[in-house]
Amino acid sequence: QVMLNNYPLWAKFHKHQTEMIITKQGRRMFPFLSFNLSGLNPVAHYSVCVDVVLVDQHHWRYQGGKWVQCGKAEGNMPGNRLYLHPDSPNTGAHWMRQEVSFGKLKLTNNKGASNNVGQMIVLQSLHKYQPRLHVTEVKEGEGEETYPSPHTHTFAFPETQFIAVTAYQNADITQLKIDHNPFAKGFRDNFDSMYAASEG
Amino acid sequence: QVMLNNYPLWAKFHKHQTEMIITKQGRRMFPFLSFNLSGLNPVAHYSVCVDVVLVDQHHWRYQGGKWVQCGKAEGNMPGNRLYLHPDSPNTGAHWMRQEVSFGKLKLTNNKGASNNVGQMIVLQSLHKYQPRLHVTEVKEGEGEETYPSPHTHTFAFPETQFIAVTAYQNADITQLKIDHNPFAKGFRDNFDSMYAASEG
DNA sequence: CCCTTTTCACCTAGGTGGTAAGAT
DNA sequence: ATCTTACCACCTAGGTGAAAAGGG
Numbered sequence: 001q002v003m004l005n006n007y008p009l010w011a012k013f014h015k016h017q018t019e020m021i022i023t024k025q026g027r028r029m030f031p032f033l034s035f036n037l038s039g040l041n042p043v044a045h046y047s048v049c050v051d052v053v054l055v056d057q058h059h060w061r062y063q064g065g066k067w068v069q070c071g072k073a074e075g076n077m078p079g080n081r082l083y084l085h086p087d088s089p090n091t092g093a094h095w096m097r098q099e100v101s102f103g104k105l106k107l108t109n110n111k112g113a114s115n116n117v118g119q120m121i122v123l124q125s126l127h128k129y130q131p132r133l134h135v136t137e138v139k140e141g142e143g144e145e146t147y148p149s150p151h152t153h154t155f156a157f158p159e160t161q162f163i164a165v166t167a168y169q170n171a172d173i174t175q176l177k178i179d180h181n182p183f184a185k186g187f188r189d190n191f192d193s194m195y196a197a198s199e200g
Numbered sequence: 201q202v203m204l205n206n207y208p209l210w211a212k213f214h215k216h217q218t219e220m221i222i223t224k225q226g227r228r229m230f231p232f233l234s235f236n237l238s239g240l241n242p243v244a245h246y247s248v249c250v251d252v253v254l255v256d257q258h259h260w261r262y263q264g265g266k267w268v269q270c271g272k273a274e275g276n277m278p279g280n281r282l283y284l285h286p287d288s289p290n291t292g293a294h295w296m297r298q299e300v301s302f303g304k305l306k307l308t309n310n311k312g313a314s315n316n317v318g319q320m321i322v323l324q325s326l327h328k329y330q331p332r333l334h335v336t337e338v339k340e341g342e343g344e345e346t347y348p349s350p351h352t353h354t355f356a357f358p359e360t361q362f363i364a365v366t367a368y369q370n371a372d373i374t375q376l377k378i379d380h381n382p383f384a385k386g387f388r389d390n391f392d393s394m395y396a397a398s399e400g
Numbered sequence: 401c402c403c404t405t406t407t408c409a410c411c412t413a414g415g416t417g418g419t420a421a422g423a424t
Numbered sequence: 425a426t427c428t429t430a431c432c433a434c435c436t437a438g439g440t441g442a443a444a445a446g447g448g
Contacts, residue, residue, distance in 0.1 A: 167418095178417070183417095185435055227439085367404075377441075386410035403448090406445075406446085407442105407445090409442095416436095420430090
């Protein structure tokens with residue numbers, strides 16, 4: 001009923017324990033979440049959103065080339081962890097017509113950003129998170145829907161788990177980002193090595 | 201109940217007879233349409249869209265520094281002239297919370313672009329057009345709504361009329377575009393004149 | 401001849417990881 | 425010592441009118 005679209009890419013990162021940068025003004029995820037939905041009622045209305053929940057109650061630390069648990073987390077901090085897909089609400093037909101992507105979802109560690117509800121997801125650095133997809137049927141006249149609603153279906157893919165960081169810890173993750181994120185093209189060394197010989 | 205937001209700018213262009221470029225791949229309007237809505241039911245759902253209709257049945261030609269009518273138009277050509285606001289459908293509260301802008305609406309003369317319904321508005325060059333705003337209440341279970349619906353309110357501002365062109369005719373219009381559109385900043389001559397003296 | 405299309409330099413707008421300074 | 429922030433050069437992505445080329 002729900003398929004993770006860029007599964008092979010997620011799997012590559014997951015093998016090295018995915019890290020996602022969080023900044024004050026917000027940072028996009030890479031890879032970003034993208035799903036194929038099916039089995040919805042084409043004429044019913046749905047809201048689609050993503051939230052991000054703690055996988056465990058521990059701090060994590062990168063030490064000796066490995067991620068290790070380290071003390072207890074402070075429990076759930078305040079701050080928005082829900083991102084409503086910008087197309088919401090919309091018909092089942094709309095959601096099934098093409099992939100449902102969250103390329104503009106941003107992660108932040110700025111607790112004051114909770115005001116911009118639905119704009120940014122607020123996380124704590126060095127904690128491990130699991131993104132989840134929610135598909136909620138919207139009934140007429142309910143206005144701003146309460147969440148969670150009794151008509152919500154929730155999906156989670158373990159391959160999309162990540163540790164929130166303010167700077168990359170594992171060089172393998174950094175290299176995967178540089179290799180696959182078009183915005184990091186400036187850090188690929190294809191051209192440097194092409195012309196290196198003439199500079200010696 | 202509906203206010204045109206950037207009225208002073210529209211008025212400046214209207215005084216010289218606004219022109220809008222149309223291209224095959226689509227060109228944004230400048231100025232773009234932006235409205236303030238009020239008086240909606242906050243919890244009801246609405247779709248908001250813009251269409252563009254012929255003002256008269258004539259070709260227009262720019263001759264001797266003036267726009268003059270010139271023969272009859274071929275009547276209504278096929279092609280989409282309806283642009284659904286990307287936030288549609290949404291609650292009355294959403295539409296009234298902030299300005300409703302159509303900054304990404306694109307105009308084209310490419311009749312084949314009708315496939316991308318709701319993406320581009322197809323117009324004929326050298327014809328005069330009037331953009332209109334439509335606010336339609338959406339009832340549950342109707343799926344893809346028919347248009348026009350009996351619950352639609354329509355608004356039109358004469359200041360937003362324009363003649364579609366493939367190249368600007370009136371130099372006054374060109375200068376207004378250069379002066380006010382941030383993307384045309386490269387054609388402002390502020391800096392040229394600053395340094396002209398040292399180049400003579 | 402008049403209108404349209406293509407290409408271009410020049411912008412806006414904003415997403416990257418690196419780096420060095422700052423904070424605790 | 426460890427984590428965070430601010431700034432940077434370098435990208436992607438795409439919106440401008442000018443000018444030249446194309447078409448009927």
